[in-house]
Amino acid sequence: MFYREAGQYKTTYAADMAVFPIRQDRIGIALILLIAFVGIPLTANEFVINSIMVPFLVFALAAIGLNILTGYTGLISLGTGAFMGVGAYACYKLTTIFPDLNIIVCILLSGFFAAAIGALFGLPSLRIKGFYLAVATLAAQFFLQWCFVRVPWLYNYNASGAIEVPQREVLGVIVTGARAAPEVKYLVLLSIVVLLTWIASNIIHGRFGRMWMAVRDMDIAAELMGIRMLPTKLLAFAVSSYYCGVAGACMMFLWYGGGEASDAFNINQSFNVLFMVIIGGLGSLVGSFFGAAFISGLPTLLKFGLPAIGIPIGGAFAEHLTHIFVGGLIIFFLIVEPHGLARLWQIAKQKLRTWPFPY
């Protein structure tokens, strides 16, 4: 009734090719951005920002990265955690070597190192596909993780072997380090995520996005259209790893505030992001956000939400319960809709367009 495109005529190809061709969608996005940029920093407390919003945004970015590779180009990767690690260590080295460089620039630049490493480990993708490629990227995961522990230059020869996030200011406001306000960190992270999501959407809706999807759906036909496999696949690896790298840098600098990478960037993290992409919806940007919200938000919600409404659980029991619950929900969602939450969202929108008169 209120979500209907009747009467919205498109008179140019540009209008027809817009990412949000329906006016209500544009209003919705504007509203979400308004809430995210203004509403949440003003109203939310430190807990909501630090434990819910920041992890959600970091994982959304990583999920977009993996979705570009797995969802759009059809190449499975289990090296996401390691590529995130490359971003984090690259950012750490950049801040050490260029202490005066703007920290946001550092974070965005660190993605390029991840992109280079990602493209390197993407080389086998020309010859191998599917599960075999997954195993090849697993090699990247273990090799890079080994480097993070064994190459002391990466963590500046710290005795602890951890990344120590320095304090950095942008325009006089402390952005990273122990004394940075959570709202500031959140806003910086949000800006990065919004910018990169916009860019990802641009790439995907253009020629390169179509080339990736063509490779995913039918590589033989794609080759006949003049698409060269190696550059296309390597580009997907590079762009994907760039996003993962930036997500990793954000994770260390705007969320954890330092720590040992062997914990943060291990194989579990790779699987975590892969689950987000699968549950959110392969080949869907909005699905990346859904998946990230589901996997990163739900445990927190269960852990702190259940006691809040009067169901007393605590300690290890809460931990185990969330595992059971999340696992059950994953199975439930995959049975109900194997194409992920994004497809559910699409169906809901479709239903809403004809509601309340579906005929």
Added chain:
Amino acid sequence: MSTALPGETLLAVENVSLRFGGVRAISDVSFDVVKGEIRAIIGPNGAGKTSMLNCINGFYHPQEGAITFKGVKRPKVKPHEAAVGGIARTFQNVALFKGMTTLDNIMVGRTLKMHRSFFWHLFRNGPAMTEEIEHRRKVEQIIDFLEIEHIRKTPVGKLPYGLQKRVELGRALAMEPDLLLLDEPMAGMNLEEKEDMCRFILDVNNTYGTTIALIEHDMGVVMDLSDRVVVLEYGRKIADGTPDAVKKDQTVIDAYLGVAH
């Protein structure tokens, strides 16, 4: 039925042999395709017709013989190089990009004609968008031509078979090829769909002057459409000529109907 133009040779296949281990898929086949004609390749199942097309667009590399395209003898070409050279094709079992819409599928056919760099595509507005719109206009012409306006935004995986074949033709046309290879464009279609497809093939040939080489089992279609026919059996060429001549050829009749021993 258009008449054969006494034009220059676009594609020449000379003494091509293709083996897979001990299996001889094609032995010593020669034929040519003249610019502007519709050339049919027919033969019983397993005669090596599709293998021949695969040789022409670079999926297979024949062990012997040479393929000359546009007057240049080609060493081992890769499929994407054949595409750059101007060869497009459709497949026997539809090879569309199933997750993408009709529009996107045909837009992929324009890939080679688009040149804006990755950098511009980061922003979508500006030069990249101008180029997209320019090609969208060309794609809409093809959509008009093939009468598939109503399925423009439908994912092709959901389309019925006949329409999928039509979209695949559209995708090949979007490449503006010099030589269009059609591998059984009529397979599995009903009469009406076949007639539509024939009309499109003739129109493509007439309007754009595209040279077409097609494989087809429906003899009525082949005899009506094509200017010249080459007949293969067990990887060998057994006849070559106008449809009427081929129809009367005793070896062709024997190959199709069997011969009494």
